[in-house]
Amino acid sequence: MMSRWRMKPGLRAIVATIGVSLVGEAIGGGQGGVPEPFAIEVVDAETGRGVPLVELETVNNQRFVTDSNGLVAFLEPGLMGQSVYFHVRSHGYEFPADGFGYRGKALQVEPGGSARLVVRRLNIAERLYRVTGGGIYRDTALLGREAPIREPLLNARVLGQDSVLAEPYRGTIRWFWGDTNKVSYPLGNFHVPGATSLLPSDGGLDPEAGVDLTYFVGDDGFAKPTAKLPGEGPTWLGGLTVLRDAGGRERMFAGYAKIKPPLETYESGLVEWDDDAEAFRKVTQFEGLPPVHPTGHTLQRTEPDGTRHVYFTTPFPLTRAPADSEALADPGRYEGFTCLEAGTTFEDRRLDRGPDGRLRYAWKARTPPLDQAQQAELIKAGLMRPDEALLGLRDPDTGREVRAHGGTTYWNEYRKRWVAVFVEVMGEGSLLGELWYAEADTPLGPWAYARKVVTHDDYSFYNPKHHPFFDEDGGRVVFFEGTYTHSFSGNPVQTPRFDYNQVMYRLDLADHRLNLPVPVDHESVGARDGGHAPALFALGRPGDGTVPVYSVEDDQGGHSLVVGDPPTPDAIPAFHALPADLATPPPTTTPLYEFTRPDGAGRLYATSDAIEGYRRSELPLCLVWVDPVGVPIPDTGETLVDRGDKPQEARP
Template identity: 55%
Template sequence: MFKYYALLLSMVVCTTDILHGADYFQIQVVDAETERGIPLVELETVNQILHVTDSKGIVAFDEPGLMNQEVYFFLRSHGYSYPKDGFGFNGKKLNVKPGGKAVIKMKRINVAQRLYRVTGGGIYRDSLLVGAPVPLQEPVLNGRVLGSDSVVNTLFKNKVYWFWGDTNKPGYPLGNFDVPGAVSELPARGGLRIQQGVDLDYFLDETGFAKKTCDMPGEGPTWIDALVTLKDESGVERLFAKYVKVKAPMTVYERGLVEFNDELKQFDKQKVFDFDALLYPVGHPVKYKMEGVEYVLFGLAAPLTRVSASPSVLANLAEYETYTYLKPGTENEQWVIDRDSQGQLRYQWRKNLPPLSYDLEQKLILQGKLSAEEGYFYLCDIETKRPLQIHNSSVAWNAYRKKWTMIASQKFGTSVLGEIWYSEAESPLGPWKWARKIVTHNKYSFYNPKQHPMFAEEKGRLIYFEGTYTTLFSGNDVKTPRYDYNQIMYQLDLSDPRLAPELFQQ
């Protein structure tokens, strides 16, 4: 009897969905090369009614007064193009009818392929409205999270642990500013294939909203980075991160080390760092073995700071070293460049020195101590040969290329923090000399990219990364509905001829 009622209920639900979907005209925008739906495509009518494709590339259109006739849609999407007509318009005229469908193909300019939105509300809104199947268990609102800034993640206890910066919610513009978090299963352990999506299981508070996992006392938000899993002497995995306390206007006034308590789903403070220390954990960590010792490498634009991969040493900033050609100078000359007898820069691991950075090297160049070409941060665009200013990066070993790969955001370009670059090197320390632009945005930021080596497929030929899509810092006041202030996932095919290995060996 129960099975009979369950079957009857499913028939009612399906019938309701079909009738509901029949009201809409379904437009799907697909990649002309892969025929996969393209998220984040704007379709705008002549009278400025704007729709944005969901993560399946679908728009559910039902506009009173515009049905049962031809409707023109302007088309635009970051990194994709559509041909102009004789009047210079990028768009297409569709015969709009309830229950009808249309497919539009756009050419991908980006080397990387946009896959889906990872966080926020309405990820598959339009797909559900037209009755299309969706991969996520929570396709429209998960953990009551509408927006998430800057992801960090790592493997811990055979699951992927995810944490973000600030997060907003439906009930108020301000939400969780003290590190929301979630877990997901690896594809090999029952999770979705990364091409389909990520089923996030948020840590929730008593209201059902993503809880604060790092509520450190003090003024302003708490942010974390340098998330790393380490084994202690008994072989037990432990999860650590660096935290910072931030007050307006984005001023860091405290930093330290926290450890994740998996029972309580929260970070516990382990140590407050000396704020004047020159070296400390930062960025997306990389584990790397040198001379038989496993280290953790840290850094923003490049991983140039190391410490032994041991929980007992991680908190001791006195043990941190940086890979540099600098050495201490005199009172009047703060830093001196170390060169060998041939005048070449001499890199060594050294303590109590600041990590190299683009800004520091620019000062050395202005002082005449260093030429631009010999600086560490002389990464150039393969196409234009012009130097790039990298804001931050994520580095991982790639078995397909047998190289270390870097996914990096550029500080300035077509938009501030809006362009993503690929580079590769023999070592995580570089040298990083040539880069190819793989993602671009028109006056929109896409920052803090995070590469996901745990999801790489086909022996590393396909790699995956995401970043934060937001108007912050871009100078653009027009926010993309549902997408703004959220994470978007990309796939990069390293067999693409535009990423041919010889291009990076010039």
């Protein structure tokens, strides 16, 4: 059962008195009385849960922001006892508009009274609470209500924290952040503060309720540095991972970078956690910044040959190193999955092509992968064709390219796929605040279609981190957080208390809006080429207006596709598609045709206009989705994944 924090009656009176001491007489009409605040609760129409980060603004521009319980404690001189209009707005949520287009409501504000406002969630993901900073449950406290965490107002004197890293280590979750603001001065901790929390299975809070952080603190009570390495400038960490040594003992490592203006790395290397010192110690210093190095977040995977690797996700796991301490300390052991010539970088513009002219993607030591922006540059320069790009993320409804920036990828047991949560760069709603979800059959892809799950209006929400140790219901419900900040957004208005802090979201992978086109294998459609490029993309689950497609084996060992009614009572669809006669199909779809040999000896199904030696059907069977990647994904031997080494399936 979720633990609760309850304010004692005496403390409640003190907090209330402090909150209104300067205006008590004005509010109380000169009688010395201090009225109770008016409680405004904003809830999600779908779940009934309080929604954090909802802004309520009066006609004279007084702004109030709901706390992590979705509450505002309103106690404003001159407005108590009045009908007060509040504009209601929040990133990814919407309040109904009136006839003039205003989204808000007039509330009769009375001391001790309350009102509830219901907002409709536009985001697929649900905002839960703020993880870090001061006043997480400020209004809850002022109203004398319960908060689910131990430190609802101020923890380790932390007011703001950038970009989280988190991994289970020796029985607890270890949390580390970037630059951190404190109460007593504008400059705070620039050398990686840290904290611990209990796993939900070991007495920690349910992630739906919150995270009880126990910070490593200094003598002054402020969150202390855990990576104060020699040299000027901040210390940043990335690539946090936990390995087991030969004796089975866990050891925690991370890559480090020393930063100088303007955000330039002048030193990098590897650090290891020292339990006694409660700090990281330097293991090795790299020469400069190697082309492939520990960064982002990590997952671990055992290959078919038994080799175990640490993969670094930014957001896709396209760099790796052997999962042992000696290899992590050696930049020469890091590899990138790339089409660059071995030992080169993007700046060299040297692509690895075989005698047949095809690009050769492979794991190559000290050679970085290409990101989407680099792919686009090479395509524009005529050095790469669009169908040779490894990353082809698209919105399935519009076909618009989605350029991924930071994020994570992990195996998901519910979807039986690798799932990625990442932030888009140059998004439509914000420069660096649109979060997307994608999934793939292998860690290398194909990363093809993605769906937006969180949006922000001219505000940043970067470096999202999915926490697989919080997954619930067999992976159906996942939790992720990110850094909410005005930085890089162009928005000069900072949200009080929330800005430069971590905010947690919950995402239900059973949501029908996350039904994305996925690869359909060649066997299911009777294709000739048994390689690893998918025959087509279709839906693995039924969707709005879709039709089931069944694969039936014929007498000759081939397959025929049947659209609509099942061929047998127990038949299971091979995939789901859109009807061939759909009036306005999405621009990402294409007709699927049946191809037969003139002698009737065989049939194929493809989106091609013609196949030599085959006759195409006059009408298409259905509409499927185009392959936005085009690069054959090598067989990654999807048999052992993650720390649990669980068997994996890879079909819709």
